[in-house]
Structure formats: C-alpha cells, structure tokens
Amino acid sequence: MAWLWWLGAALVLGVVEMLTVDLIFLMFAGGALAAVVATMLGAPFWAQVLVFAVVSVVLLFAVRPWAKDLLLRSTPDTLTNIAAHVGREATVLLDVTDRAGRVKLAGEVWTARAALPGAVLATGTTVRVVRIEGAIAVVESTADNTLYS
Structure with missing residues (x-):
C-alpha cells in the first residue's frame, strides 16, 4: 500500500511542476516513481526514502541542466x-x-x-x-x- 503514497507524491509533484515549469519538481517526481518501483520490489521504508533521495539528486544534477537548456532553446522569446x-x-x-x-x-x-x-x-x-x-x-x-x- 506504500506504493500508492509514492505514486500520489509523484502526481502532486507533477502538478506543481506544471505550475512552475522549472523542472525541479519533475525531478522529484522521478525520484518518487523510482521509490514506487523500490516499494514494488519489497524494499523497506528506509530504502524507499534512500532511492527517492538518490534518484532525485541524480536527476537534479545530471538531467535537469540538459533538459532546461533544451526547453529554453525550443521556447520562443515572447515580448510582454x-x-x-x-x-x-x-x-x-x-x-x-x-x-x-x-x-x-x-x-x-x-x-x-x-x-x-x-x-x-x-x-x-x-x-x-x-x-x-x-x-x-x-x-x-x-x-x-x-x-x-
């Protein structure tokens, strides 16, 4: 049943990301999805939290800069x-x-x-x-x- 909590967290973080579009909460949502997988494999709670933290940090520092650069290059500048x-x-x-x-x-x-x-x-x-x-x-x-x- 713990996997539902992690899935709910991933969904909430995904919604927050849609409001901010800074790709930070999306990386945490990825960590929560990794914790869902760890839960499904029968990992104890401390291991789920560890998986969440490690995957989130790796995504933040390895994937986010590349993804943000790609996002900025593909988004046109709109004067307001x-x-x-x-x-x-x-x-x-x-x-x-x-x-x-x-x-x-x-x-x-x-x-x-x-x-x-x-x-x-x-x-x-x-x-x-x-x-x-x-x-x-x-x-x-x-x-x-x-x-x-």
Whole structure:
C-alpha cells in the first residue's frame, strides 16, 4: 500500500511542476516513481526514502541542466508588457509634441510625447513607439511629415 503514497507524491509533484515549469519538481517526481518501483520490489521504508533521495539528486544534477537548456532553446522569446509595445505603430489622436499628446496604440489611448525636441506630429499621423517611459509612449514619425516649431 506504500506504493500508492509514492505514486500520489509523484502526481502532486507533477502538478506543481506544471505550475512552475522549472523542472525541479519533475525531478522529484522521478525520484518518487523510482521509490514506487523500490516499494514494488519489497524494499523497506528506509530504502524507499534512500532511492527517492538518490534518484532525485541524480536527476537534479545530471538531467535537469540538459533538459532546461533544451526547453529554453525550443521556447520562443515572447515580448510582454512594455517591451511588446516598443516598435509598434500608433495613430496620433491629438497633436503630439515633445511635451504632450495622445496616440492610439494597440487599441488603447496612450499619453504620448515626441522623441525629437521641437517636433509636432499632427493628428492622424502614423507614428512608431521608440520607448515607454512610465505611462507615456515616446514616439517618432514613420514618414518625413514631422513639423518643427
């Protein structure tokens, strides 16, 4: 009946791994599965714990670095939050100067500022986001229709 406890532990550790995706709990789940095998072979409890510990440590130090490297190489970098907006195009809603203005960026209205001092980007102009500073999108024109004051 002890094998059910080890199997339950392996399942719980597998679920925790799905939430963290760091491959640490997966290695402990592998150790718990090895303890299931030891239990099935009739090993005493201390031997089951020893098998769990040894297999977990071996998996952590031998398999995890290789598996994590493989995971990182096969997972594409996805920009999120502010980094996802840099380089996007936006439409000017209210004239944008180096002090103030409004743009529509990814369906949302943002406060904006021109990247170049003295530049005025007229309403309706398509602009590109150069950087985000707090809640302000710093933009530049995508064409040569920038006015300077």
